[in-house]
Amino acid sequence: MSPTARPPGRIVVVVPAWNERATIADVVRAVREVTGFDVVVVDDGSTDGTAQCAREAGARVLCHPFNVGVGAAVGTGMAYARRLGAEVVVQVDADGQHDPSAIGALIAAVADGADLAIGSRFEGGFTMGWVRRTAIRRFARHVERRLRTAVPDPTSGFRAFGPRAIDVLTPTFPTAYLSDTVEVLLQAADRGLVVRSVPVPMRARQAGQASAGLWRSAGYALRIWWILLAHRLPAGRGEATWTA
Amino acid sequence: MDRLTVFLVAVASVTAATVLVLVRRRAMRAGYALLWLGVAVAAVLVVLLRPAIDAVARAVGSTGPSLVFLLVSLFLLFLSVGLTIQLSRLDGKVERLAQAVALLGQPVGPSEGSSPPVVPEVLFPGPEPDVCDPRGPDATA
Numbered sequence: 001m002s003p004t005a006r007p008p009g010r011i012v013v014v015v016p017a018w019n020e021r022a023t024i025a026d027v028v029r030a031v032r033e034v035t036g037f038d039v040v041v042v043d044d045g046s047t048d049g050t051a052q053c054a055r056e057a058g059a060r061v062l063c064h065p066f067n068v069g070v071g072a073a074v075g076t077g078m079a080y081a082r083r084l085g086a087e088v089v090v091q092v093d094a095d096g097q098h099d100p101s102a103i104g105a106l107i108a109a110v111a112d113g114a115d116l117a118i119g120s121r122f123e124g125g126f127t128m129g130w131v132r133r134t135a136i137r138r139f140a141r142h143v144e145r146r147l148r149t150a151v152p153d154p155t156s157g158f159r160a161f162g163p164r165a166i167d168v169l170t171p172t173f174p175t176a177y178l179s180d181t182v183e184v185l186l187q188a189a190d191r192g193l194v195v196r197s198v199p200v201p202m203r204a205r206q207a208g209q210a211s212a213g214l215w216r217s218a219g220y221a222l223r224i225w226w227i228l229l230a231h232r233l234p235a236g237r238g239e240a241t242w243t244a
Numbered sequence: 245m246d247r248l249t250v251f252l253v254a255v256a257s258v259t260a261a262t263v264l265v266l267v268r269r270r271a272m273r274a275g276y277a278l279l280w281l282g283v284a285v286a287a288v289l290v291v292l293l294r295p296a297i298d299a300v301a302r303a304v305g306s307t308g309p310s311l312v313f314l315l316v317s318l319f320l321l322f323l324s325v326g327l328t329i330q331l332s333r334l335d336g337k338v339e340r341l342a343q344a345v346a347l348l349g350q351p352v353g354p355s356e357g358s359s360p361p362v363v364p365e366v367l368f369p370g371p372e373p374d375v376c377d378p379r380g381p382d383a384t385a
Binding site for chain 1: 342346347350352
């Protein structure tokens with residue numbers, strides 16, 4: 001930590017979850033045991049009882065009445081964390097891929113002056129298919145050009161938001177898959193937030209399957225690519241935003 | 245009256261009648277219905293003003309039917325773009341509403357976890373089991 005660093009205030013862990021019943025309870029318990037922070041699970045319209053599992057494991061649970069999108073779940077969690085008085089929000093996946101012991105490193109980066117700390121899987125030797133790897137590299141190159149800093153894993157959902165990031169990003173947090181991770185970085189660039197990549201170890205999924213098959217993934221990739229292009233134009237208002 | 249005139253007037257009448265029924269059944273809002281009534285009136289006008297349309301078409305170096313066809317196509321194009329914009333706006337509103345409902349359901353209390361659900365599960369009862377079993381809702385103990 002630099003000399004200017006100070007310990008952050010209240011920290012809230014936000015876990016977006018959609019039909020993650022098999023893993024959610026373990027994730028909540030592990031995060032609480034390792035960090036002792038408040039855990040907020042945002043159930044994005046699950047039909048498998050995810051909410052109850054999370055609640056029994058000791059999380060505060062917010063339920064979308066229907067499935068909206070992972071980014072919306074994160075946005076809801078951030079809005080709620082803000083009401084709880086959180087200064088730092090840590091986002092953790094519900095599928096058990098993220099090792100709670102790495103949360104400290106993310107928070108340290110925020111305490112050290114970063115507004116947004118991104119947990120990067122690749123330094124930890126995490127491997128994936130070359131199609132996905134190539135797509136992520138392309139996203140990374142585009143995002144890095146805007147942020148002027150290295151973000152090798154822009155699609156990682158293991159991140160920490162500092163106070164400024166919470167204030168700036170919550171009102172317009174993008175809804176859809178990939179937008180919640182990649183497009184947010186462009187918004188961060190637009191708003192002059194300091195983004196830093198932090199190497200984190202990564203585990204294989206504990207259960208369940210990735211939320212999308214090949215064609216669906218290709219659709220998401222095309223969509224985010226188009227958003228990356230559109231982001232070169234100046235932004236306007238238009239999307240419904242939070243007023244509270 | 246030639247056959248084209250009869251046909252167009254018939255189409256306009258059916259459109260207007262359908263729209264009226266839809267409005268009465270509350271399947272369409274009156275505001276949107278006004279647009280389609282306007283379309284029906286325009287169809288009748290096209291019939292009545294055929295000589296004028298032909299004259300305008302000649303003046304711009306076209307023919308009556310193709311000019312009308314072009315204008316109608318443009319109208320439909322702009323209309324669909326406008327509807328897509330409205331749809332996007334509604335998407336955004338619905339998302340925000342879902343988030344607001346979620347926030348209403350979990351008040352900011354001092355409780356450490358396990359606050360009782362207030363809104364969503366009452367309004368939208370899901371197939372949640374009584375006991376949490378990671379094997380799935382259908383698993384029996």
